[in-house]
Amino acid sequence: MFQAIMQGILLSFGLILPLGVQNVFVFNQGVTQPRFIRALPVIITASLCDTALISLAILGVSVIILAIPTIKAILFLVGILFLAYMGFVTWKSKASRSTTQDAALSPKRQITFAASVSLLNPHAILDTIGVIGTSSISYSGMEKIAFALACILVSWIWFFSLALVGRQVGRLDKSGRFIMFLNKVSSIIMWGTAVYLITQLI
Template sequence: MEPIIHGVLLAFGLILPLGVQNIFVFTQGITQPTLLKAIPAALTAAICDTVLIVLAILGLSLIVLQFEWLRLVLIVAGILFLVYMGRVIWTSPAANLEGTVAMPAKRQILFALSVSLLNPHALLDTIGVIGTSAVKYSGQDRLLFSLACIAISWLWFFGLSTFGSLLKRIQIPSGIFILFNKCSAVFIWGTAIYLFIGLWQELQ
């Protein structure tokens, strides 16, 4: 039970904080006309997390960290994408909240891929925390640890979509959701600024 409990607690600790991934998946639950139409975002995010977790546990991520230039490229790409993502969310029309101009499935998948794989925080958390924590286990214990982390990821993202969809059904005024979009955009831009400042200080 130790590797399972360890995996569950660790995955929850990494996934709970408000991040770009969580914001996007939750927003799709709100803006899509039905929960089913929000599945592409949650499914893509869960699959991306699964791939990152597996790579980290297999040790391939440790090889990536050895190349400083690659880490810097990931951070710069992540900053640029966060700025773009914030703009898209900020300018989202109120019509989205009624499900009339909802993001199509292909665009959901592309955005979910981007916020999952171009997010430096997600990459470094998965590589630096889950990857190193898995080192203490071997054989069946490592498998159980991996499955626990993956299971939490899938439950979390589908839970976020469901929660967003349920909130919309409560008939909360659309102005609340517009405000949520604005706050989400500000948070995303704040994350980009934080990463830029860290990168600037590192390069000095």
């Protein structure tokens, strides 16, 4: 049981740690929202999406879906178009301190964008299936449940912590320059991910 929990924590942390589209978006909202509680929609949505992906990977459902070439191709195309669009919008967004309220998305847009960057990123989905889904095969019964819960718990703690750190950074950024820099970095990461997905699709 202990081995399953530790492996779940280490694998999940290893997957979620790299600077990707989802992490940047959650951190960005932590920075731009006027209060931490206003960032809860993005935190909860990202966590729930990860919970769903991890559960599907462990149950083996996602492997069956992605085994169908047409569905996989559609997922990649939608992901590429969405990331390209999000990168453009983020690059163009104003980020001066006087426009922080504009940069802070409404709860509805937070939920929509968080779900999109979580579920329309084939790279992240394939990583979850390949690492967590494959590793879960060696467990059964309560050990498999413990493994799944450990992976899911890491996601929830990570997104709450990420937004909280973003909030602290946002409070220190009086000029708004960091937000502007973060938007540019976010855009480059999104476009880079889109290009990577194109190479995988080809």
